[in-house]
Amino acid sequence: MSVTNISDHNFSTSSLSTAPASNASTTQRFIQALRSDTFTQVEQRIIRQLIQALLYEEILPYDTHSDSVNNGEPYFILSGKDITDRTVQYRSVGKQMNSFGRIRLVPVPIIRVGTDGSETTATLADFANEVLSAAQQGERLQRFIEELEQTLLKDVQAQTSFTAPFLADEQRRYDELEGNLGDGHPYHPCYKSRIGFTLADNELYGPEFKQPLHPVWLAIAKSHSRAGQSQAIEYEAFIRQELGESEVARFQALLTSYGQQPEAYRFMPVHPWQWQQVILPRFHQELANQRIVWLGEASDVYQAQQSIRTLSNRTTPEHAYVKLSLSITNTSTSRIMAGHTVLNGALITDWLHGLLEHDEYAAQQGFFVLREVLGITYDYEQLPEYRQAKTYGSLGTVWRESIHGYLQPDEDAIPFNGICYVQKNGVPLIDPWVQQFGVEEWTRRVLEATISPIIHMLYAHGIGMESHGQNIILIHRNGQPTRVALKDFHDGVRFSVKHLTEPEKCPDLHPEPPSHARINRNSFIKTSNPDDVRDFSYDAFFFIAAAELAMFLAEHYQLDEQRFWEMSAQVIHDYQRQHPQHKKRFRLFDLFAPTVQIEELMKRRLLGDEDLHFKPGMNPLYVHREPTC
Numbered sequence: 001m002s003v004t005n006i007s008d009h010n011f012s013t014s015s016l017s018t019a020p021a022s023n024a025s026t027t028q029r030f031i032q033a034l035r036s037d038t039f040t041q042v043e044q045r046i047i048r049q050l051i052q053a054l055l056y057e058e059i060l061p062y063d064t065h066s067d068s069v070n071n072g073e074p075y076f077i078l079s080g081k082d083i084t085d086r087t088v089q090y091r092s093v094g095k096q097m098n099s100f101g102r103i104r105l106v107p108v109p110i111i112r113v114g115t116d117g118s119e120t121t122a123t124l125a126d127f128a129n130e131v132l133s134a135a136q137q138g139e140r141l142q143r144f145i146e147e148l149e150q151t152l153l154k155d156v157q158a159q160t161s162f163t164a165p166f167l168a169d170e171q172r173r174y175d176e177l178e179g180n181l182g183d184g185h186p187y188h189p190c191y192k193s194r195i196g197f198t199l200a201d202n203e204l205y206g207p208e209f210k211q212p213l214h215p216v217w218l219a220i221a222k223s224h225s226r227a228g229q230s231q232a233i234e235y236e237a238f239i240r241q242e243l244g245e246s247e248v249a250r251f252q253a254l255l256t257s258y259g260q261q262p263e264a265y266r267f268m269p270v271h272p273w274q275w276q277q278v279i280l281p282r283f284h285q286e287l288a289n290q291r292i293v294w295l296g297e298a299s300d301v302y303q304a305q306q307s308i309r310t311l312s313n314r315t316t317p318e319h320a321y322v323k324l325s326l327s328i329t330n331t332s333t334s335r336i337m338a339g340h341t342v343l344n345g346a347l348i349t350d351w352l353h354g355l356l357e358h359d360e361y362a363a364q365q366g367f368f369v370l371r372e373v374l375g376i377t378y379d380y381e382q383l384p385e386y387r388q389a390k391t392y393g394s395l396g397t398v399w400r401e402s403i404h405g406y407l408q409p410d411e412d413a414i415p416f417n418g419i420c421y422v423q424k425n426g427v428p429l430i431d432p433w434v435q436q437f438g439v440e441e442w443t444r445r446v447l448e449a450t451i452s453p454i455i456h457m458l459y460a461h462g463i464g465m466e467s468h469g470q471n472i473i474l475i476h477r478n479g480q481p482t483r484v485a486l487k488d489f490h491d492g493v494r495f496s497v498k499h500l501t502e503p504e505k506c507p508d509l510h511p512e513p514p515s516h517a518r519i520n521r522n523s524f525i526k527t528s529n530p531d532d533v534r535d536f537s538y539d540a541f542f543f544i545a546a547a548e549l550a551m552f553l554a555e556h557y558q559l560d561e562q563r564f565w566e567m568s569a570q571v572i573h574d575y576q577r578q579h580p581q582h583k584k585r586f587r588l589f590d591l592f593a594p595t596v597q598i599e600e601l602m603k604r605r606l607l608g609d610e611d612l613h614f615k616p617g618m619n620p621l622y623v624h625r626e627p628t629c
Contacts, residue, residue: 030199033160042155043124046148048105049189050127051078051092053602055103057615059135073106080130082115088130089113090122098561099547100598100617124148136606144605147193147332151184155192157199158182158208165425172429174403174413174473175312178305181418182208186469186548188331188601194308196277196328205273207304213311215269215302215322217243218279219255219293220395224286224382225266228343228510230350230373238374239267242319242399243298251295260290267295268376268397271309271324278327278394282387283378292378306415306470309335312402320373320399323488327394332605336393338491339380340510344525345372345398345490347507352489354505355461361579366475366483367453368406372490374399403473403485410477413485416450416545417469420552428556433479439557444567445481446549449474451571453484454537458589459575459582462500464536466492469545494536496527499588534589535597543598543617550620561620569624592625594618 033039054060055076063077078090090112094105110122128145136144162182171180184191194202203209229235240248252262270279279292286292302311302322309326313319325337349371356362356369377396380388403413414429421429428434434442450472457463465486473485497503509525527533546568553559569592576586595616603613 029160030157033156036160038159039152039156040121042159043152044107044109044121046152046155046189047110047122047124047127048092048107049187049191050132050148050602051076051090051110052094052103052105053187053189054078054131054135056101057600057603057613059603059606060131076103076105078131080127080134082130084115086115088115090127090131097547097551098565098620099550100543100620102547102551104551124152132606140606140608144190144332147190147195147329147605150193150195151190153199154194154197154202154206155182155184157202158192158206161203161209163424166423166427167429172412172414174415175303175314175317176210177414177418178312179207179210179303181306181415181421183417183421185331186417186420187544190330190332190605192330193332194328194330197273201273205271205304205308207306207308210303212314213272213302213304214297214300215311215324216272216275217251217267217269217295217298219251219260219262219265219267219295220376220378221291222264222266224291224379226339226343226377226379227266228346228375230346230371232350232353232371233373235266235374238399243267244300247298254295255293258290258293260293265293266376269298269322269324270395270397271311271326273328274324274326274394278325282391282394306417307335310400318402318404320402323372323398323400325394325396332601334393337377337396337398338393338512339377339396340512341490342375342377342396342398343510345375345400347509348372348489348493351505351507352457352463352493355502359456359460361456361460362453365449365452365456367449368485369489370401370403370406370473370485370487372398372400375490398490400487406485407475411475411482412477413473413475415470416472416474416484417548419446419474420469420548422556428552430479433476434557436479439553439559440563440567442479442481443549443553443559443564446474447568447571449481449484450541451546451568452575453486454541455572455575455591458534458537458591459579459585460501462495462533462585462589464494464533465489466494466536466540467545468540469548471540472545491525494525494527494533496530496533498528499530499533530588531597534591538591538596538617538619539599542596542621547620562623565620566624569621572621573626592619592621594622 055062060078064074065077066074073093074095075091075093080088082088090110092105092110093108094103097104111119112122112126113119132141167180170176204211251267255262255265283292287294300313300315303314305312308330310321310323312321326335328335349369352369353371375398380392383391407413419430423429454465454467457465467486471486471488471492473487474481475483475485497506500506550561550564553564554561572591596619597614598617600613600615607613
């Protein structure tokens with residue numbers, strides 16, 4: 001059997017050698033972290049998530065056993081081959097949950113059982129060599145292992161940098177939480193790979209480190225760029241508001257000094273890493289002929305949010321967030337900004353905003369979308385064909401409204417995935433709120449505030465929302481959930497025009513180019529199948545965000561999983577009883593179907609995007625259906 005040979009903990013030297021080496025104490029501290037319990041804890045988390053996905057997506061065969069060990073908890077066994085082609089086993093303790101049948105492993109060490117019966121704590125390197133190599137070989141496996149290794153290094157770096165036992169009051173504010181919630185994706189094992197970042201880059205630009213960021217501002221010739229803007233803004237006024245009059249005047253004067261007409265250009269920020277690593281080398285011709293003009297930095301300071309490429313304005317929090325092209329890979333996805341999505345952002349969010357503006361239920365519930373008010377992208381089609389593939393998606397920016405423009409004086413907000421955050425002292429972030437309101441009452445309010453908008457968009461308007469843990473902002477008053485804001489829609493909706501309630505209001509969207517469709521087959525907005533629309537909401541919200549909350553509350557507050565899904569079903573049934581006018585939609589978008597299609601994130605990464613990878617997930621709402629609905 002051919003295996004990928006990775007020596008134990010022999011990680012990418014390119015990342016390690018470019019750690020903050022100019023500071024000897026910083027380098028020494030990181031090396032000490034590699035020898036610490038933190039390293040082992042992070043490594044075990046990655047292996048657990050890796051095994052959970054391998055088992056759930058049935059990528060490899062496995063066995064289960066139960067005995068008196070571990071309080072009768074069942075354990076899973078994955079077999080592999082060591083370097084001598086003899087069988088070894090990896091044992092993990094856990095069980096199949098009610099939430100879509102997901103596998104949940106207990107946070108105890110994964111055990112490797114050698115050919116002689118000896119038991120040792122599993123390492124990522126051994127597991128990759130001995131088990132993963134049975135699922136995939138060659139370059140694709142190498143790339144995947146590199147993502148796992150980089151996740152290990154960068155999460156160790158992040159965990160070592162933040163050691164406070166709990167978050168202080170000022171660290172619980174929304175903008176600060178975006179940096180403090182460093183857990184990453186709860187299902188995908190490559191949750192912090194950031195391929196392209198060195199460790200030095202990670203410390204400069206990773207959200208956990210909260211470093212002040214100054215985007216690099218460029219002037220892009222209008223003749224070689226494209227823009228999409230919301231009806232809510234006027235371009236010149238918006239840019240003056242975001243930059244300030246003095247900065248705009250300075251940039252205009254700079255263009256004039258170069259012999260250019262300022263009105264012939266658009267101003268846009270780019271990520272400082274992207275400027276150095278991608279734009280300078282790949283757009284040097286455009287910089288030479290001044291189709292792109294470097295303007296330098298502006299005065300406002302920004303800070304990275306969880307998504308890394310989205311920055312919030314630290315100087316003026318009410319100003320827009322900027323989402324920037326970033327040619328790194330994280331959670332197995334390239335973080336570029338495809339041109340058609342940049343242009344579609346304002347079209348889609350204007351559409352959604354317009355629907356909600358005249359929606360009585362939305363007004364009653366208080367939920368809203370954060371509009372993507374402006375998007376600018378380089379017009380890659382004007383480049384020679386051989387350069388288009390190298391530059392595609394690398395120079396684009398979207399401005400999104402700030403949550404601070406919507407919060408009432410007594411309101412604050414938390415990203416939905418922050419609900420499941422556990423502080424260093426082992427106490428959940430939400431513990432004061434749960435203790436104040438009681439776990440059932442608090443959970444009920446969260447579900448009412450969150451599920452209602454998502455199913456309303458589905459039932460009343462025919463639109464599926466990609467509302468995962470980072471894209472839902474839970475608004476609260478001193479911990480009491482009240483409403484939600486939804487965001488990130490330039491490619492985060494799905495609908496069938498035929499099944500829209502008001503198809504005449506649907507915007508004429510910019511189509512995805514064939515090249516984009518080939519490399520990302522599941523990134524589509526329009527479909528003819530209503531199940532695709534329903535499952536889009538299921539995949540992001542119910543399968544990941546809600547299921548994580550259900551399992552989290554069961555673990556930390558003993559709220560039975562079945563009770564969680566019963567309460568979720570009750571929210572849906574209450575909505576259906578209150579809105580009988582949508583009865584046909586309740587059947588069309590059946591939220592109580594026995595199974596729903598779940599995207600297999602691990603299989604997609606290991607086997608590639610040539611085929612779509614989905615599996616039927618056992619719907620936890622099914623047992624709580626009501627025959628009359």
